[in-house]
Amino acid sequence: MNLSLDIRHSLPGFALDVQFDAPSGITALFGKSGAGKTSVVNAVAGLLTPDAGRIALDNSVLFDSRQNIALPVHKRQIGYVFQDARLFPHMTVEANLAYGSRWAADRPGPTLAELCGLLDIAHLLARYPRDLSGGETQRVAIGRALMSRPRMLLLDEPLAALDASRKADILPHLERLRDELAVPMLYVSHSVAEVARLATTVVILENGRVAQTGPVGDMLSDLQMVRQIGVREAGAVLPARVVAHHADGLSELSVSGGRLFLPRTALAEGATTRVRILAQDVILASDVPRGLSALNILPAQVTDLRAGDGPGVICQLRCGTDHILARITRRSAEAMGLTPGHDVHAVIKAVSVDPVDVGRG
Amino acid sequence: MNLSLDIRHSLPGFALDVQFDAPSGITALFGKSGAGKTSVVNAVAGLLTPDAGRIALDNSVLFDSRQNIALPVHKRQIGYVFQDARLFPHMTVEANLAYGSRWAADRPGPTLAELCGLLDIAHLLARYPRDLSGGETQRVAIGRALMSRPRMLLLDEPLAALDASRKADILPHLERLRDELAVPMLYVSHSVAEVARLATTVVILENGRVAQTGPVGDMLSDLQMVRQIGVREAGAVLPARVVAHHADGLSELSVSGGRLFLPRTALAEGATTRVRILAQDVILASDVPRGLSALNILPAQVTDLRAGDGPGVICQLRCGTDHILARITRRSAEAMGLTPGHDVHAVIKAVSVDPVDVGRG
Amino acid sequence: MTAWLGPDEWQAVALSLRVAVVATLISLPFGVAAAYALARWEFPGKQLFNGLIHLPLVLPPVVTGYLLLLAFGPQGPAGRFLEAAFGVSLAFRWTGAVLAAAIMAFPLMVRAIRLALETVDPKLESAAATLGAGPRQIFLTVTLPLLLPGLIAGAILAFAKAMGEFGATITFVSNIPGETQTLPSAVYAFLQVPGGEAAAMRLVIISVIVSMGALLASEMLARRVARK
Amino acid sequence: MTAWLGPDEWQAVALSLRVAVVATLISLPFGVAAAYALARWEFPGKQLFNGLIHLPLVLPPVVTGYLLLLAFGPQGPAGRFLEAAFGVSLAFRWTGAVLAAAIMAFPLMVRAIRLALETVDPKLESAAATLGAGPRQIFLTVTLPLLLPGLIAGAILAFAKAMGEFGATITFVSNIPGETQTLPSAVYAFLQVPGGEAAAMRLVIISVIVSMGALLASEMLARRVARK
Amino acid sequence: SGAMADTRVFAAASLKTALDEVGQLYRLETGNGMVAAYAGSSVLARQIAQGAPADIFVSANTDWMDSLDTAGQVRERMDLLGNRLVVITGASGSTPTGGPLTIGTGRVAMAMVASVPAGIYGREALTSLGLWDDIEDRAVQTDNVRAALRLVAIGAAKSGIVYQTDAMAEPRVQIFGTFPEDSHTPIIYPAGLLTGARSESHAFWQFLQSEAAQEVFRAHGFLIPEVPE
Ligand SMILES: Nc1ncnc2c1ncn2[C@@H]1O[C@H](COP(=O)(O)OP(=O)(O)OP(=O)(O)O)[C@@H](O)[C@H]1O
Ligand SMILES: Nc1ncnc2c1ncn2[C@@H]1O[C@H](COP(=O)(O)OP(=O)(O)OP(=O)(O)O)[C@@H](O)[C@H]1O
Ligand SMILES: [Mg+2]
Numbered sequence A, B: 001m002n003l004s005l006d007i008r009h010s011l012p013g014f015a016l017d018v019q020f021d022a023p024s025g026i027t028a029l030f031g032k033s034g035a036g037k038t039s040v041v042n043a044v045a046g047l048l049t050p051d052a053g054r055i056a057l058d059n060s061v062l063f064d065s066r067q068n069i070a071l072p073v074h075k076r077q078i079g080y081v082f083q084d085a086r087l088f089p090h091m092t093v094e095a096n097l098a099y100g101s102r103w104a105a106d107r108p109g110p111t112l113a114e115l116c117g118l119l120d121i122a123h124l125l126a127r128y129p130r131d132l133s134g135g136e137t138q139r140v141a142i143g144r145a146l147m148s149r150p151r152m153l154l155l156d157e158p159l160a161a162l163d164a165s166r167k168a169d170i171l172p173h174l175e176r177l178r179d180e181l182a183v184p185m186l187y188v189s190h191s192v193a194e195v196a197r198l199a200t201t202v203v204i205l206e207n208g209r210v211a212q213t214g215p216v217g218d219m220l221s222d223l224q225m226v227r228q229i230g231v232r233e234a235g236a237v238l239p240a241r242v243v244a245h246h247a248d249g250l251s252e253l254s255v256s257g258g259r260l261f262l263p264r265t266a267l268a269e270g271a272t273t274r275v276r277i278l279a280q281d282v283i284l285a286s287d288v289p290r291g292l293s294a295l296n297i298l299p300a301q302v303t304d305l306r307a308g309d310g311p312g313v314i315c316q317l318r319c320g321t322d323h324i325l326a327r328i329t330r331r332s333a334e335a336m337g338l339t340p341g342h343d344v345h346a347v348i349k350a351v352s353v354d355p356v357d358v359g360r361g
Numbered sequence C, D: 001m002t003a004w005l006g007p008d009e010w011q012a013v014a015l016s017l018r019v020a021v022v023a024t025l026i027s028l029p030f031g032v033a034a035a036y037a038l039a040r041w042e043f044p045g046k047q048l049f050n051g052l053i054h055l056p057l058v059l060p061p062v063v064t065g066y067l068l069l070l071a072f073g074p075q076g077p078a079g080r081f082l083e084a085a086f087g088v089s090l091a092f093r094w095t096g097a098v099l100a101a102a103i104m105a106f107p108l109m110v111r112a113i114r115l116a117l118e119t120v121d122p123k124l125e126s127a128a129a130t131l132g133a134g135p136r137q138i139f140l141t142v143t144l145p146l147l148l149p150g151l152i153a154g155a156i157l158a159f160a161k162a163m164g165e166f167g168a169t170i171t172f173v174s175n176i177p178g179e180t181q182t183l184p185s186a187v188y189a190f191l192q193v194p195g196g197e198a199a200a201m202r203l204v205i206i207s208v209i210v211s212m213g214a215l216l217a218s219e220m221l222a223r224r225v226a227r228k
Numbered sequence E: 001s002g003a004m005a006d007t008r009v010f011a012a013a014s015l016k017t018a019l020d021e022v023g024q025l026y027r028l029e030t031g032n033g034m035v036a037a038y039a040g041s042s043v044l045a046r047q048i049a050q051g052a053p054a055d056i057f058v059s060a061n062t063d064w065m066d067s068l069d070t071a072g073q074v075r076e077r078m079d080l081l082g083n084r085l086v087v088i089t090g091a092s093g094s095t096p097t098g099g100p101l102t103i104g105t106g107r108v109a110m111a112m113v114a115s116v117p118a119g120i121y122g123r124e125a126l127t128s129l130g131l132w133d134d135i136e137d138r139a140v141q142t143d144n145v146r147a148a149l150r151l152v153a154i155g156a157a158k159s160g161i162v163y164q165t166d167a168m169a170e171p172r173v174q175i176f177g178t179f180p181e182d183s184h185t186p187i188i189y190p191a192g193l194l195t196g197a198r199s200e201s202h203a204f205w206q207f208l209q210s211e212a213a214q215e216v217f218r219a220h221g222f223l224i225p226e227v228p229e
């Protein structure tokens, strides 16, 4: 399933002019507050009718200003988790969820019981929305949208109000939806960690326009992107394969550049996945270091160096056939005499690969 | 200024029974969704009248069920940034901000112009709230609360809807309020990074009760806390002093265990501050390692080791007079033969000390 | 009790109740439709339509009754049409009293429903749309339930107004005992003769009790609905 | 134009306008207070109070007028008190017409304001309280402005009702040309004589134009206020 | 017989008490029924003009009957009743002095002098007695004559001008004086058998003119006009 979008719309003091293609999987819409993310998502849902343009989901045209097509919202079969949950105040949580399934398409999807367990909302079923806390509200809203078994799911910062452990509970389910049901998603988020884990494609909006777009791996290991994403969150995403699970709780994965030891993943041996390695979690060493607590040491070659405004340098390395990024100080770069072509060792702490950052491939 | 709180309140299906003291500075209220954070904050603001208990700000009693005192909300002079911004829909952004200052106490505080610059809302002044995006709304709400120059500020997840760069813009101002105006704050957050940077005291709520409470340094370097906070976010906060700023963009700080090189901070030489070192950003080495891109290598001594459920081990180290945490794999711990009393070297990447994690002491 | 009120008076009470209930029920769907159109749509002549609905509130009731008589009387164009097409005759019938009461109560009903409608957040309706509900279904499952307190208020207001309507009714359908003599018409007749005050007051008290009871019931109902 | 209506009729138009405007303005603060009490407070006898306010809607206007006469007439207790204490006399005065119009329009006004009040989110009021605004200030700066569309609607509804009020007015203050002869009284008088219909209609048209104009203006005003 | 439909009489509201009694008498004597709809003469006349299902119309003044007559709606017509115009005061007020009619100080309650019959007669009489200029500014005009009666009864007006029939039925007032018969147009309540009247209503039409009916009317203070020729 492929969403292609090309819209123009102007509001007083703000102009939207956005084109992108979102292939199967999850497309992350990323951008600062006020960049136009919600507006784009609303256009897909049909809640905002752009001045001009075209939006299509595979062969089904949702909107086309030239052909004068604008499919009504309720016929689009597009689920929407709103930034402001919008639960129905006159219905219990249970009725809100049931409402979601009322006009659901005949498609496989999670049951009410499954969703309750997953979102930890079973104890809230009899309550009315005004008796829920902020996070509870959002969880129910996610549940309601999933109950409608949509062709595509729009999520507008759905996890912003959730704590880390609830986030971690929900993310796998979104992944499963993406993979098993092939429900494509447009996912608005401020969190690179979420984006890196979930997204197949990243679209970066800046001031109503697409600043960058591309597959998540390329985007996150692109030196140009470091600026957009913020230095703290920059890092590469590598395809990997689970080789073995070890008795001491580590899983061994192979990447093109060698072996990585990570905290045990739930994936079966042989499964493919991807791991995210933050630039700042990589230490470079001239020689193979010894007596270190870090388990993962991969040989690599410097391919590019880019100095920022500060004291840092982003170093792009070829590691096998993939690229990884390392963020080091200029002082270290000079001390080690790093230049493109230089051979180094990338030291990566096993534990620095976030479980959240090991998604399915 | 000291907030002391001891309240009991029951809702259908939920009971609140919370006692804590919040000394000057920022007290972080931390806990899962539905733990009762908003309820506690509401009680302090006077929006929820507990069944029983007492709330006092220094010598001024806000609520005392025995003495039958319940100061009306508007007399409490307590600012509140709501989880749902609650801007006045019939006023422009400018009028909303002006409203905040209308009954402001005669106390120093930021001006409208300062706030506009800080929160990047100057271009929104003429708009009405319904024409704002989610993040814009929240920024204006923060501005409005600050305009009222409160004795104490309550913030209910004020930054959840903001992107990293806006967050980073606002945080220093909250710090400045805390330090320069000594405005104490009760800060509800899901983000340990925010908490670690801002908070003096941490209160962890679990299911309507206080699970843990204490000064932020102790809490974050306490091995017991690792579980509450989540392994990814565990780490120590060390008091530090700025020694020098170097030409290559690094600042040199002294901590009790030695010297740290960080990306340049805005602090003057000689200023005291604190730095947060995440457990997972620390690599242990048996000998002083050479040829590494990591600049910070401090001698340390293992004081405690705690194995988790997974393959990881949290290692508490004495480093000077402070404690730091390191998270390593069990495999490494065994390979290095780590036991309490063992001398090691803690390798910390300069850049792994987040600018956000360098707060004022 | 039968001694307290004569049979004619009991008949008037029964007729008034019937007229008010039927008028309220019949006008409810029209009231909702009109309120919806006014609250949610923009169309040419909207203000004219709005004015027309409010006309009975503004006109002296006698004038409204007279206009009804001219239009729906046996000689009136609408009256003839209804008679010819459906065999329905309104003038000097209790059905005519229903029409008069409904028309007089209509502006109050529409007002109440419209105000309630304007407070239903369209965001909730668009949320329902994304869940696959069509316009009609959204209306039935989201808008209408949220509207309910206002709807109840509007209906009861209309009922009370219909119970008390006099001027238009007596002018349109006269004051024929057993057919068109409503409670207020009976009160009027009593007030026209010396010494009729006591009988009139008895009827007024009954009317007040009924209307107040309805009002009270609506308050409680609306509260129950809203508290959910 | 002067030929179209006689001087007496023009007087009646002017008087009706004066009565309706004054009645609306005077009852507005009471209407807001009553609506506030009903929407926001719980107190013993609340339903009784609510019923009392709605009484004029339910009672035949003539009865309301008669009760007013009994209370505020020259011999009535309230009338004597007002006369003695303030030298104010209401019966057979235009001020009495104001009272009658205000009382008849009051339930409509309170209803509209109350419905609007119930839609003002108390969360906004508590937000204002945390910013230091006291209850009175919250009311003036948050509640009232948010209430404005409903307030305008209520006021105009009351105005229209007051313009059209006849039964209670004529019963309470009679029909004294130049003093208490309102537009509806004049219409009534014309309708009493054969062939008076044309003159009556001229007055009705004026009345409709005025009320419709007010209604239209209120719609636009309310919309301007709400769109902000 | 029970099969006969009730005669439908549209009558001026002020006739209610008397006509209801006549109706009862009619039922007693003949076993047939009469149903009366009471409202203002103007309302009833307009309804009849618009085709109301009435058999007999009794108006409080001749104008409305004339207008129906002109329109060809009246088959047979008679002057059914007459009345007198009186000045009343509260029951405790000063007692009549005899001599020429005077009206005391204070407000004078009367029906609308331009449109309601009792008011029209009243102004006519006052004018011919030279009292109108004095009264005009004190006149409190009501929408119907009963309201004027009520104002005097509860003391809101010192005196009032009403029909003799009204004054007789209200214990809280007393008749202070009676206007000379020649000071105003004769007060006539015309009755008309309408063109659309059903045949069964003829019996009641006859009964209205019977001695028994007239007795009832007289008892309520009405006059029975002499039938010409
Ligand atoms: N009715 C309007 N009139 C003028 N500007 C508007 C209007 N509605 C939205 N905007 C502006 O459009 C821009 C995009 O809004 P949008 O809600 O799409 O942003 P966003 O990327 O979702 O931001 P956030 O992350 O804060 O939710 C914002 O700058 C906003 O101020
Ligand atoms: N009226 C009510 N009736 C019953 N339970 C309620 C009511 N209001 C709140 N609660 C419950 O009280 C608990 C605490 O709510 P509170 O809003 O304080 O949570 P919170 O810690 O702020 O959560 P979040 O992070 O999701 O905003 C929740 O479990 C909530 O479901
Ligand atoms: Mg948004």
Ligand SMILES: [Mg+2]
Pocket: A133, A134, A135, B037, B038, B039, B083, B156
């Ligand atoms: Mg909360």
